[in-house]
Amino acid sequence: MTSVSVIAPPSLEGQRLAFVLAEDRLGHYAEFREFVTRAFDLDRIGLARPGFLRAPSGGIYALVFIGRSGEAFPSGVEIHAVVPALEPLDEAHVDGDLWAILQWVVTGVGRDWTVEALQATGRLFRIPPAMPEPA
Amino acid sequence: MPAVALPDGIRQQWPFAPRFARVNGWRMHYIDEGSGDPVVLLHGNPTWGFLYRDFVAPLTQAGHRVIIPDMIGFGLSEKPKQEQYHSLDGHIANLTALLRGLDLHRITLVCHDWGGPTGLGFAFSNPARVRALVVMSTWGWPLPPAEFHTRIFPWRMIHAPLIGPYLLGRHNALAGRGVYLSVVDRARFAARAMAAYESVLPDPASRLLTWVWPRWIPLDDTARALHRFTWLERELRACTLPALLVWGREDDVFDPAIFAARFKHLLPQAEGPHLVTGRHFLQEDSGPEIAALIVDFLRRAS
Numbered sequence: 001m002t003s004v005s006v007i008a009p010p011s012l013e014g015q016r017l018a019f020v021l022a023e024d025r026l027g028h029y030a031e032f033r034e035f036v037t038r039a040f041d042l043d044r045i046g047l048a049r050p051g052f053l054r055a056p057s058g059g060i061y062a063l064v065f066i067g068r069s070g071e072a073f074p075s076g077v078e079i080h081a082v083v084p085a086l087e088p089l090d091e092a093h094v095d096g097d098l099w100a101i102l103q104w105v106v107t108g109v110g111r112d113w114t115v116e117a118l119q120a121t122g123r124l125f126r127i128p129p130a131m132p133e134p135a
Numbered sequence: 136m137p138a139v140a141l142p143d144g145i146r147q148q149w150p151f152a153p154r155f156a157r158v159n160g161w162r163m164h165y166i167d168e169g170s171g172d173p174v175v176l177l178h179g180n181p182t183w184g185f186l187y188r189d190f191v192a193p194l195t196q197a198g199h200r201v202i203i204p205d206m207i208g209f210g211l212s213e214k215p216k217q218e219q220y221h222s223l224d225g226h227i228a229n230l231t232a233l234l235r236g237l238d239l240h241r242i243t244l245v246c247h248d249w250g251g252p253t254g255l256g257f258a259f260s261n262p263a264r265v266r267a268l269v270v271m272s273t274w275g276w277p278l279p280p281a282e283f284h285t286r287i288f289p290w291r292m293i294h295a296p297l298i299g300p301y302l303l304g305r306h307n308a309l310a311g312r313g314v315y316l317s318v319v320d321r322a323r324f325a326a327r328a329m330a331a332y333e334s335v336l337p338d339p340a341s342r343l344l345t346w347v348w349p350r351w352i353p354l355d356d357t358a359r360a361l362h363r364f365t366w367l368e369r370e371l372r373a374c375t376l377p378a379l380l381v382w383g384r385e386d387d388v389f390d391p392a393i394f395a396a397r398f399k400h401l402l403p404q405a406e407g408p409h410l411v412t413g414r415h416f417l418q419e420d421s422g423p424e425i426a427a428l429i430v431d432f433l434r435r436a437s
Contacts, residue, residue, distance in 0.1 A: 021305070023297045024218035028350050032296035068219075077297070095305065102298055117288040118298065124289050124316075125308035 003056045004104035006039055009049060010060055010082065017062050017080035020094050024066075024076045033072060035108040040065075042074060052082075053104075055097035092128075099129035139211065145331040148188050153211060158232035159225065164211035165204035165233065169195030172241040172266065172437075174429070175234065176203045179248020179273070180348040181303075181310040182416065183210025185331045186247070189422030190429070197430040199243075204233055206249070208344035209335070216340050221347045223360045227256035234264065243433060245269040247418070249348055252360075252367060259370035267436050268378040269429055270398055270405070272389045272415050276368035277353050277361050283388050284352050299346030304339040309346075317415040319385055324419050371401040377436040378405035381425050383413030406432060 027033035037043060040051035042065060051063040059081060066076035079101070081094055099122070106118045122130025141149065151166040166184060174194050176187040184203035194201045205212040207229050208221060215221065230253050234242065242265050246254035251273025258265040274280070284290050293302050293309070302308045310332040318324045336342045353361045380398050382391035389395075395408035409428055411421035418425060 021297065021300050023300055025350065026296045028294075028296050029291075079297075098301055098305070102301060105297055112287055113292075113295070114287075117292055121289045121292040121298075121302065125293070125302055125306065125312045127302060127306050127308065 004101055005054050007052045007054050007060070009052055012082065014085055015082050016085045017064075018083050018089050019078060020061075020081050020089070021079040021098060022076065023078075026074055026076055027072055029109075030072075031109045031111055031113070032105065033074065035105065035110075036063075036065075036074065036077065039108060046073070050080075053101060056100050057093060057097055059093065059097045061097065061101065096129045099127070139335050139337055142330050142334055144327070145185070145334065148327070149185055149331070151191065156233050156236055158207070158229045158236070161207040161215070161229065162213040163204055163207055163229060163233055165202055166191075167237075168201045169199055171198040171200050172243070172433075173200040173202055173237075173239045174243045174245060174433070175239070175254070176201065176245040177230070177247060177250025177254045178203075178206065178209070179250045181209065181313065181336065181342070181345040182248075182332055183212075183335055185210070185328070186416065186418045187245075187422070189418070190245075190426040193423065193426040193430055197433070199430075199433065202234075202237070202239070204230065206253070206344070208347075211335060214336075214341045214343065216343065218343065218347050218350075221344060221351075223252055223256070223351050223363050226253045227260070230254065230257045231261065234261070240264050241266040243267040243269065243429075245271070245429065246273055247271045248273055248415070251275055252364070255367050255371070256363070258376070259367065259374070265376060267433065268374075268376050268402075268405075269381065269432070270378060270402075271381045271425070272383060272386055272394070272413075272417060274389065274394055274397075275364065275371050275401075276397070277358075277364035278356070280352050280354060281389060281393070284349075285354060290349070294346040294349040299349075300339070303346040304342050307333055307336055307339075307342055307345075310336050310342065314416055314419075317388065318419045319383075319412055319414055320420055328419060368401070371398075374402060375404065377432075378402045379429065379432040380405050380407035380409065381417070381428055382408045382410055383415065383417035383420070384410040385412070385414045386417065388415040 053061045062080045064078040065074035068075040183205045244254040382395040413420040
């Protein structure tokens with residue numbers, strides 16, 4: 001089970017937002033946009049500020065929502081790691097965190113979308129965080 | 136010049152001179168070999184012209200001019216960085232710009248995967264330029280898609296919001312493992328060809344179209360391209376061009392019993408379907424055999 005949580009905006013003093021993933025069409029399946037809107041209270045907050053998540057590793061991520069004229073909000077989202085301003089990303093660490101965030105998203109979307117199906121897809125394509133730990 | 140470097144083993148299998156054309160504001164790569172009536176070979180997702188490497192020599196030796204473009208977003212062509220830059224109509228217009236720019240007539244279009252809707256879209260909007268069709272593992276009607284395309288595992292999951300950019304973007308899952316799973320001789324593919332598809336999509340942003348194209352497959356009557364596929368089916372029913380159907384016997388994405396049969400119903404004049412060894416990327420398993428079928432078909436159609 002994932003333990004990703006929505007958190008209050010942290011202090012960004014001495015930090016930077018490091019881009020890690022973009023989704024241009026969050027509403028391709030409407031239930032994904034609906035979940036994100038609920039999770040971050042976007043009908044009320046809109047574009048006023050990013051949403052923030054804490055991954056199970058403790059890593060913090062900012063979700064920057066995108067609006068496009070004529071489309072339901074948010075039309076897209078960028079995920080940025082909050083990292084020390086002058087330090088490079090630990091890509092393997094970020095990759096594991098993103099995998100946890102995707103599981104959290106799929107759990108929240110629900111309906112026919114399951115973490116089991118996500119994990120099976122990850123294993124089929126041999127995505128490192130989805131593979132079983134070596135014995 | 137290409138923006139990506141091909142591995143040596145791949146470059147040896149793809150010795151053709153790179154050419155570039157400006158289409159709709161994008162830089163499109165293509166090759167143009169031989170002389171005679173043109174044969175235009177169209178790839179789909181997530182491949183590029185390399186898929187047809189075994190077709191060039193037999194077709195040119197049979198007296199044909201061979202043109203193989205890389206779709207904008209794939210291969211050695213420019214790769215837009217935002218989903219909204221891609222549409223089915225836009226890709227048809229890209230192909231139209233190239234083929235009109237080369238002023239080609241008496242074209243035989245060889246269509247595979249998304250090269251089907253784009254190539255057929257060109258053929259039906261430029262009928263005076265097209266002489267014949269060759270159709271492989273694709274479709275050209277609105278609904279229903281393959282049962283495979285309606286399932287969450289694995290198809291809808293791999294291109295779902297956020298998941299597509301992660302699996303297919305960060306991990307290049309379609310160009311590597313995805314094609315590998317859709318050929319018959321996987322060991323041969325891994326040794327000889329897999330690097331060709333992975334190497335031309337070196338960065339997550341360069342892989343955008345690998346998850347954008349799946350989102351253009353109509354799954355219900357709200358789909359963005361529904362009207363275009365409805366038009367394609369209507370035009371297919373009216374089409375009298377000579378046609379050849381070639382399908383992979385082991386194709387578990389576009390099952391020949393359903394998809395080749397439907398093309399045969401829409402194009403009753405078509406030869407085939409000829410079944411060859413192959414899954415969805417049948418060119419990888421049976422390239423020379425398919426090329427020989429096309430050469431023979433064009434000899435009889437002329």
